[in-house]
Amino acid sequence: MKILIIEDEKELVKSMTQFLRQESYVCEVAETATEAGEKILMYDYDCILLDLSLPDGNGLKVLESLKASKKTDGVIIITAKNSLEDRVAGLNLGADDYLSKPFYMPELMARVSAVIRRKRFDGNNTLTFHEITIDLMGKIVTINGKSLELTRKEYDLLLFLVSNKNRVVSKNAIAEHLSGDDAELLDKFDFIYSHMKNLKKKISEAGGMDYIKTVYGLGYKFTS
Structure with missing residues (x-):
């Protein structure tokens, strides 16, 4: 899952990114409304954390631009304004x-998870595709009731594929989803091939069908 943090308070950004990355989220940061607008036009995010008071403008303008573009990224307003x-x-x-500053990181995490479940998974805590079940809260995958041991990247990859089932997803989209801004630094997609190969092998060995084409x-x- 990929998060965009639009915030100019550096210490708060540091705390948020550290906490969210520990919870297996890919985090990108924009410190200004201009930078945020550019990122929103270029990429899709599962959730955007938006401060209203930005150095070059009101965060509401960023929200207006997002909605005018017909994008469906989840948005949580984070502001000191009460x-x-x-x-x-x-x-x-x-x-x-919305979430008012100051806030506790576990509350931020709970709200991010809730927004993503509502926006991406119709409010469900689990995803099921034939014999494959994904527990979104526990980040646990089972096949025919048996637990499947996956790395963080393999889990993120499977969830991304399942949530886009029956749609073709490009290697670029997968790279951006798994690595965020770092995807621009990658000249090849070898890491995608490696994760895809390992994921398919693990699903097959656990008795699952070959759904990844x-x-x-x-x-x-x-x-x-």
């Missing part, structure tokens, strides 16, 4: 939740 007007304005523009010249497709 006025009802700010919260109402953000929610009316399409934000999914290579679409030559385009990417991969998870389908029965």
Whole structure:
């Protein structure tokens, strides 16, 4: 899962990224409204954490731009402002939740997880595709009721494929999802081939069917 943190308080950004990365999220950061707008146009995010007070403008303008682009990224407003007007304005523009500073990181984590479940997985705590079940809360995968041991990247890859089932996902999209900004530094997709190969092998050895299909010249497709 990929998160965009739009915030200019460096210590807060450091705390948020450290905590979220420990929970297996890929985090990207934008410190200004301009930088945030560029990232939102280029990439898709599972959740955006948006501060309203940015050095070059109001965060609500970023939210307006996001919604004008018809994008469905989840948005949580994070602000020191406590006025009802700010919260109402953000929610009316399409934000999914809000959180006032200061806040505890476990609460942030709970709200991020809730928004992603609502936006990406229809509010469900589990995903099921035939014999494969993914526990979104526990980050546990089972096949025919038996636990499947996956690395963090393999889990993220499987979840990304299942949540986009019956759609072709490009190698670029997979790289961005797994590595965030670091994907731009990668000249080859060897790491994707490696994770894909290992994931397919583990599913097969656990008795699962081969649902991951290579679409030559385009990417991969998870389908029965």
